[in-house]
Amino acid sequence: MNSKETGDRIKIAVQKSGRLTEHSMDLLVRCGLSYSRGKDRLICYGENMPIDVLLVRDDDIPDLVQEDVCDLGIVGLNIIEESALALRADGASRLFDQVATLDFGQCRLSFAVPRGTPYRDAGSLAGKRIATSYPRTVSDYLERNGVDANVVVFSGAVEIAPSLGRADLICDLVSSGETLKAHDLQEVATVLESRAALIRTPVELAPAKARWVERLLQRIEGVLQVKESKYIMLHAPRAALKEITALLPGSEAPTIMTLEGTDDKVAVHAVCRENVFWETLEQLKEVGASSMLVLPVEKMLA
Numbered sequence: 001m002n003s004k005e006t007g008d009r010i011k012i013a014v015q016k017s018g019r020l021t022e023h024s025m026d027l028l029v030r031c032g033l034s035y036s037r038g039k040d041r042l043i044c045y046g047e048n049m050p051i052d053v054l055l056v057r058d059d060d061i062p063d064l065v066q067e068d069v070c071d072l073g074i075v076g077l078n079i080i081e082e083s084a085l086a087l088r089a090d091g092a093s094r095l096f097d098q099v100a101t102l103d104f105g106q107c108r109l110s111f112a113v114p115r116g117t118p119y120r121d122a123g124s125l126a127g128k129r130i131a132t133s134y135p136r137t138v139s140d141y142l143e144r145n146g147v148d149a150n151v152v153v154f155s156g157a158v159e160i161a162p163s164l165g166r167a168d169l170i171c172d173l174v175s176s177g178e179t180l181k182a183h184d185l186q187e188v189a190t191v192l193e194s195r196a197a198l199i200r201t202p203v204e205l206a207p208a209k210a211r212w213v214e215r216l217l218q219r220i221e222g223v224l225q226v227k228e229s230k231y232i233m234l235h236a237p238r239a240a241l242k243e244i245t246a247l248l249p250g251s252e253a254p255t256i257m258t259l260e261g262t263d264d265k266v267a268v269h270a271v272c273r274e275n276v277f278w279e280t281l282e283q284l285k286e287v288g289a290s291s292m293l294v295l296p297v298e299k300m301l302a
């Protein structure tokens with residue numbers, strides 16, 4: 001086991017309890033991390049890698065990374081953008097680096113008006129009271145569009161602001177749109193498309209730590225690629241090779257092997273970086289492929 005001297009270990013800030021928690025921990029486990037939880041349940045100690053996970057509120061993650069309390073953090077782009085604007089406004093000389101976007105936590109920060117309220121473009125926001133938990137991102141959007149409006153800060157339950165008479169419209173996170181619908185609100189414009197992302201400290205890491213961060217980043221990239229990837233094997237007439245390889249979704253340079261005892265047929269093996277659907281197999285069959293096998297990919301390292 002690695003030493004648990006905190007200085008040598010990588011600290012990753014992850015949301016303690018919320019929409020990103022399970023996905024974030026699952027990602028780290030897929031990267032090979034096994035861990036035990038500390039007594040206070042606020043730290044997960046990596047057992048097979050020098051990596052510990054600090055469980056915190058998502059809003060605190062950018063600051064923890066920017067201040068180099070944590071080396072890495074997993075948090076939504078919505079929070080990253082709001083924090084970056086705050087840090088810049090405070091004159092911070094260094095932010096944090098965004099090193100990867102991840103495949104969970106997808107949502108968008110959108111304006112929504114009470115159903116039936118006319119809305120044409122950003123100009124329609126002029127003079128309006130806008131309730132939001134993202135005041136800096138919204139103000140920045142208004143400024144970029146040359147619109148003057150009043151931003152009213154709500155820390156939660158933003159969607160009830162119009163019915164309480166506290167705002168004319170809202171700017172909040174939307175994923176399925178059900179919450180807006182339930183409050184008779186209509187999405188009219190998107191300010192930011194968001195998903196979870198990995199950020200890292202602006203401070204240079206000690207070489208041993210830097211190597212582990214690099215390894216982790218490579219593994220994350222592998223995990224993201226693997227989810228959609230398939231390994232396909234088939235037999236193909238040599239004459240149809242061009243057509244067949246063109247049909248393989250997202251594959252680079254397939255391996256072509258001769259088949260014992262035939263001159264006109266070859267075996268094709270390829271990694272497809274996209275899902276392989278029945279329709280693709282049917283099209284492959286039409287141009288002469290046979291003996292097709294599609295297998296899931298478990299791990300991938302470029």
Ligand code: PRT
Nearest residue numbers: 018019057058059076105106107173174175176177178179
């Ligand atoms: O306690 P802590 O501060 O850590 O958690 P939190 O309550 O601030 O965050 P949490 O767990 O709700 O969300 C964490 C992150 O998940 C957000 O910062 C986003 O990056 C991402 N995310 C993805 C979402 C949503 N989808 C989402 N739908 N965050 C919030 N919502 C809310 C939204 O605010 C609205 O109330 O869900 C409602 C809308 O959902 P739909 O499906 O009805 O449109």
Ligand code: ZN
Nearest residue numbers: 057058059060
């Ligand atoms: Zn939060």
